[in-house]
Amino acid sequence: MTRKRDRLQIIYDILHFLQGRKGKVRPTHILYKSNLSHQMLTSYLTELTSNGFVIEQTDKKGKKLYEITKKGQNFLRDFHVIRSFIDSYGLE
DSSP states (O other), X not given: OOOOOOHHHHHHHHXXXXXXXXXXXXXXXXXXXXXXXXXXXXXXXXXXXXXXXXXXXXXXXXXXXXXXXHHHHHHHHHHHHHXXXXXXXXXX
């Protein structure tokens, strides 16, 4: 049985998906890939936007698009380093 993802892992998953897409992504695509409810995704995207990890834009049709920022990319890099450190000591 798999254990539940913690908050940082969910943030990592969202940012990792955005980085892999290399461009602007609609929230529906993020919703499917992150496996969250609409309410939870909205909460995470609001937090990520307010902290500067993601920018929210609007396309010509008025639909929201999200893109990872340099700060978000730095978080992914640092998270990977920390996760590798924890795994190397068998703490998880």
